[in-house]
Amino acid sequence: MTDNQKQYDYDSQQPQTVPPPLDGGIAILLYIASFFVFIVGVIGGVVLLNSPTPRNREIGKNMIIIALIGPVLACCISVFALLTPACMLGFVGY
Numbered sequence: 001m002t003d004n005q006k007q008y009d010y011d012s013q014q015p016q017t018v019p020p021p022l023d024g025g026i027a028i029l030l031y032i033a034s035f036f037v038f039i040v041g042v043i044g045g046v047v048l049l050n051s052p053t054p055r056n057r058e059i060g061k062n063m064i065i066i067a068l069i070g071p072v073l074a075c076c077i078s079v080f081a082l083l084t085p086a087c088m089l090g091f092v093g094y
Contacts, residue, residue: 035066042064
């Protein structure tokens with residue numbers, strides 16, 4: 001075997017380390033970020049869904065749910081804010 005050739009042993013497995021689960025403070029911070037910046041929630045949720053720990057997968061699922069609820073809630077609030085003055089004018093008698 002020459003210096004340019006390397007021998008690879010594909011049969012030996014490297015020991016895989018499992019990352020620790022995220023603690024409560026980080027999870028709350030990720031939930032808040034998911035609510036205000038929706039794309040962060042979707043991307044971060046997908047990344048955490050691929051984690052080997054069940055706690056991280058649960059946090060990822062919750063992040064995606066929060067990221068999908070945020071825009072719907074924002075639309076509902078904006079429609080309510082647009083319709084409220086029109087309804088108030090109807091009650092005044094104008």
